Amino acid sequence: MSDPIHIVSVIIILKCRGCYLLVQRSKNDSIFPGKWQNLGGKVEVGERVEEAIIREVYEESGIKLEKRGKPIFVQSYSWVKDEKSTRRLGLIFMIKLKYKPKRITLSKELENFGWFTYEEAKKLDTIGQKSETGTVGQLRLA
Known part of the structure; x- marks a missing residue:
């Protein structure tokens, strides 16, 4: 049996004046089509978590974070994706x-x-609508 694959993801909650920035996935997307979510993505090999946060926010929204404030760690969660033992760790900031x-x-x-x-x-069609680690659950933690 091969070693499990480990994937680290970052989820970034952007908050401004009592509101949160959410983005909607394309309706043609193969994963969670049309669902609303926070910004985020995978930490690349050799990349620091802080670098991944800056890169993902810029790639998905065009927002440059360098001078906008430091990420505050909120929570982590983990899950096994499939029978191949792909282990994922999510870090919420x-x-x-x-x-x-x-x-x-x-x-x-x-x-x-x-x-x-x-x-x-809470009224939007979000990823993991009823889950503690879903989009709205993440906002509740922030």
Whole structure:
């Protein structure tokens, strides 16, 4: 049996004046089509977590985080993806922005974005809607 594969992901909650930035996946996406989520993605081999946060936020939204505030660690969670023993570790961070960015440029796998209060986010079709580690559960922790 081969060694398990370990994948580390970061989830970034951007908060500004009581609202959270959520993005909507493309309706043509093979995973969670049309669902709303926080920004995030995988930590690449050789990359520090802080670097992955900056890169993922920029790739998915066009927002440059370098001078906007430091990420605050919120929580971690883990799960085994499949019978091949792919182990995943998710690290959730929050960044408080002083003001909303003037421009957001979405990546091709995303089709919409919005700034939502927690109550508004609960009404959206989000990933893991009833899960503690789903999109809305993540916001509740922040």
